[in-house]
Amino acid sequence: MPVDHAAATLLSAFDNVPDFAKGAVRDLRVRWALEETGRPYCPQYLDAMKPKPEGYRDWQPFGQVPAFDDGTVRLFESGAILLYLGEQDERLLPRDPASRWTATAWLFAALNSVEPALMPIVNLDFFLAGQPGTVEARPAFERMAHRQLKSTEAALEDKEWFAGAFSIADIMMACVLRNVDHTDMLSAYPALSAFKARAEARPAFQRARADQLAGFREPT
Amino acid sequence: MPVDHAAATLLSAFDNVPDFAKGAVRDLRVRWALEETGRPYCPQYLDAMKPKPEGYRDWQPFGQVPAFDDGTVRLFESGAILLYLGEQDERLLPRDPASRWTATAWLFAALNSVEPALMPIVNLDFFLAGQPGTVEARPAFERMAHRQLKSTEAALEDKEWFAGAFSIADIMMACVLRNVDHTDMLSAYPALSAFKARAEARPAFQRARADQLAGFREPT
Structure with a gap:
């Protein structure tokens, strides 16, 4: 508040x-x-x-x-x-070391393994829109983004949250995935889509x- | 070892x-x-x-x-x-809270404010080389990268390390800057260039x- x-x-x-x-x-x-x-x-x-x-x-x-x-x-x-x-x-952030470090690893993964793969899409579609090569280069960057999303989907599987209990890892990953809300990229990933919806439903x-x-x- | x-x-x-x-x-x-x-x-x-x-x-x-x-x-x-x-x-990682969190902030900055700006250059030059639009789109991504490097240079100024004593922030930032060793991008940034050389000189x-x-x- x-x-x-x-x-x-x-x-x-x-x-x-x-x-x-x-x-x-x-x-x-x-x-x-x-x-x-x-x-x-x-x-x-x-x-x-x-x-x-x-x-x-x-x-x-x-x-x-x-x-x-x-x-x-x-x-x-x-x-x-x-x-x-x-x-x-x-x-x-859970207190037991294993959960705490799993959550921390996923916090960093959202920021350094997932977001850097999605940001070129955001940049090409918004911040760099209209500049030379941006339309032509987009499919190559989109393929790179899908590779990271696919790995993230496989890691999440049927889990509710990334590190057991809800944590800062989930806040970060949900926000990172929201970067491509203007596309249909997440539609290929049912686990990530459901995760994002679950996170966004929190009061x-x-x-x-x-x-x-x-x-x-x-x-x- | x-x-x-x-x-x-x-x-x-x-x-x-x-x-x-x-x-x-x-x-x-x-x-x-x-x-x-x-x-x-x-x-x-x-x-x-x-x-x-x-x-x-x-x-x-x-x-x-x-x-x-x-x-x-x-x-x-x-x-x-x-x-x-x-x-x-x-x-x-220093123990006093102010230094510890400054180092932690710079650790994250290297990974989420600097590296994502440099990785498109690495991807365009290596992993995506030869794909459509990659040559044409490079200058736009290079301008974005320079904006982040310029901010990083200004923040470092005449400091030896990013958070007082040498820390994981410096290991990460030096390694992130090494991503563009195949270019002359760092030559415009004397503080960052000297920082990277200082870091790389450590045994x-x-x-x-x-x-x-x-x-x-x-x-x-």
């Missing part, structure tokens, strides 16, 4: 993005984790379409979101923030998404 | 890869971390060009390397393995790289 008065936990987010990004900006990952544990936070809004305020890159070196500050630790990267939140609450996801959407300023 | 007798720590690696990958396969990241702390390990070799042995995907779901098993924890993803090793040795990196190279079978 975002709070608009002084709060211990600050989270940077955008109040203005291109339409295709609404509901998919990466602060969603952290909002979702915070909602799962009922932890209030205070969004710090920036305009994605304008130069970032002086000093913001000291907090988030890439000028992106999210960045996080709870008065104890100040950090960036959605993966690092989820791991930090997970260490503080076993509803986000904490619903609240996080609604709060991200509510933070965007109306177009002028 | 790899050991060829039974050892507590197992690490999967390839003994056969295309020439362009030699010295750059991702088990290098873990070998390097293990060398920094003088921890012996036993490489478990696979052929990258052949189907993986039955059961390997239970250990590494994407059929890639590295996968790790020290008898206590079995895990995959180079980022997760480095984090696990870091938690066990402060020479890899532990030299040993890890030599051991990876020694593990490749001669071409038949």
Whole structure:
């Protein structure tokens, strides 16, 4: 739940993005984790379409979101923030070493084995649209993406979540898979599709998404 | 130091890869971390060009390397393995919370903000070479990569390492930057170039790289 008065936990987010990004900006990952544990936070809004305020890159070196500050630790990267939140609450990251490290491995897998395979599709379809070669190169990148999705589908099999109990691995993987919501790529993967639907049905996801959407300023 | 007798720590690696990958396969990241702390390990070799042995995907779901098993924890993803090793040795991950989380943020940044921007270049130049649109689309992907490198350069500035003392963040970032060693992309970034040279000059990196190279079978 975002709070608009002084709060211990600050989270940077955008109040203005291109339409295709609404509901998919990466602060969603952290909002979702915070909602799962009922932890209030205070969004710090920036305009994605304008130069970032002086000093913001000291907090988030890439000028992106999210960045996080709870008065104890100040950090960036959605993966690092989820791991930090997970260490503080076993509803986000199990405590027994085997489950904890399986969840951590899947957190990294979402970010380094799956998302890098899907981002070229997002870039070709949106950020690089209209540039030379982007239409022609897309099938090759799509084949690479399917190879990683196929492996992820096979690993999930009939499991409910990636590491036993629901964890930050599932928050991250569901958000990563949402990158290609504008395509039908997931339709070939019944386990991943059902997993994503199950994750998105969680009340904490619903609240996080609604709060991200509510933070965007109306177009002028 | 790899050991060829039974050892507590197992690490999967390839003994056969295309020439362009030699010295750059991702088990290098873990070998390097293990060398920094003088921890012996036993490489478990696979052929990258052949189907993986039955059961390997239970250990590494994407059929890639590295996968790790020290008898206590079995895990995959180079980022997760480095984090696990870091938690066990402060020479890899500082103990005070601020430094620890800064290093963790940069570990994730290397894997999710820098490497995904560089991998399209690697894919276009090697894995997808010759496929339609790949030559034409390269400049657009190269511009995206430079945007992330520019931010990384600005964040490093005149610092020796990314998070104070040398850490897993530096191992990961140096290895990620090595992805584009076949290009002159880093030449525009004096801080990153000096950082990478400093990292590669460490005896532990030299040993890890030599051991990876020694593990490749001669071409038949």
